[in-house]
Amino acid sequence: MLTMIILMNSLLSSFETRKFREKKKLIYLEGRRLIEEALTSGIVPTTIFHTKPEYIEDLKLPKETQVLRIRFNDLKLWSNLENPQGIVGFFKQPEKQFQPKDPYPLSVICDNVRDPSNMGAIIRTVAGAGCEMLYSTKGCVDIWNSKTLRAGSGGHFKIPLLSSLQWHDIENLIPADSKVYVAISNVNNLPVGIPVVSYHETTNEPRSTIIMGGETEGVSDEALEFVKSRNGRAVHIPLRNNVESLSVAVAAGVLLFHLTSFCKENK
Template sequence: MTYIQSANNTHIKQLNKLWIKKERDKTGLYMLEGFHLVEEALRYKEQIKELLLSEEAAVPASWNIDGLDVTMISAEVAKKLSDTENGQGVFAVCRKQEAAELPAGKSFLLLDAVQDPGNIGTMIRTADAAGIDAVLLSHGSADLYNPKVLRSAQGSHFHLPVLSVDLTEAVEELQKRNIPVYGTALEGASDYRKEQAGPFALLVGNEGNGVRPELLEKTTKNVYIPIFGQSESLNVAVAAGILLYHFRENN
């Protein structure tokens, strides 16, 4: 077990770069912070490259850290590493999910250019709760491993495949598998309550612009959620939750 006391340590400086997307893309690694997320990661130990624990952190005795590369760090180092105001002093350096092809399954959530990390994390968590088989993000969406995404997802990214893909190719591949793809749109769409799906893929889009028109042209069918009050629209994560549970119930 290694001990690092100085925040100026070369290894710590390198790990701090993992809060930046460019470094995550370069190394294939990302950082988790906090007891809940690290505890969830410990259930999938093969994805953990290194565990960092502050000497002041009250690490639960139930944590099984056998066989892991564990680094003890000073409070100064923990503060330097933290991405939050009130850090808990526990971190896990994890390996990103990689996949050469779309995962198997009968239910999918597709995110087209969703920009808000909180929305993405919430939708991953909701997809997990609804028993969806995989979440596919377009390359134009916010980074899956953005710390705000990970905090909002609450560890759900470990429970199902969550991948960054070319959505045009994904839609075509899903349809080849006889999985209908339901886009979300305000025009040329039907009330979602009229749809009774078996296997399905749900496609939701950017917070301001919705799903790209070229993708909507490729979907099996497009649906909308009726608005009964005066609000112009629903938050994309809320809309995704309503639709996922509707389609999942009829799967």
């Protein structure tokens, strides 16, 4: 038991650093449902910790998976949840991109999104809306952070994800025929040369890319330069009752489902 506790402590303390996660190419998942999502998607587990045998019943674990039972009180010390579910696992970070079936020609770029809950919620929304790709720029929170994974609720395993990108990378990745939009809450801080439209005026023909900025930092100057270079537009969501802005995840949901409605009409 002591050996298992030492192993768990060592893994979790190391997992606090992004450098370790990127070097080891491992992800940490907590809860039966998220672990099942990962297994169904072909993510390879390395170690599973559980507190009761029934928590691993019917899990299709590879034979080489290390499965260890620990006390609930020990797991509770390591858990990020207020009410731990009794099972956690370390998995290999996916090496290949997940290809969604018949995606809509719509992609999202996250820029300066530094809150893991927001990033996870955006990934979940992008997957749920049926988009074809999500990119995140250098400076965003790690998309494989355990909190981001939990907020993503399995969305990470349903769409292609590219992270830690520089803007010159994105310039080469976004098709020339893609309309480019940047979501903004304050129309007064835009540089000259970027027209502003309400989200009702946006369309998705033949394809679109929308940039979502973090709630604190907003989008970067590089993002705005990219929008200008592609003759893009700034898009805002009109609000009432003196509400200044929506969370970036909620705004992403409004914009994405609006744009995918055009895709459905054209199918």
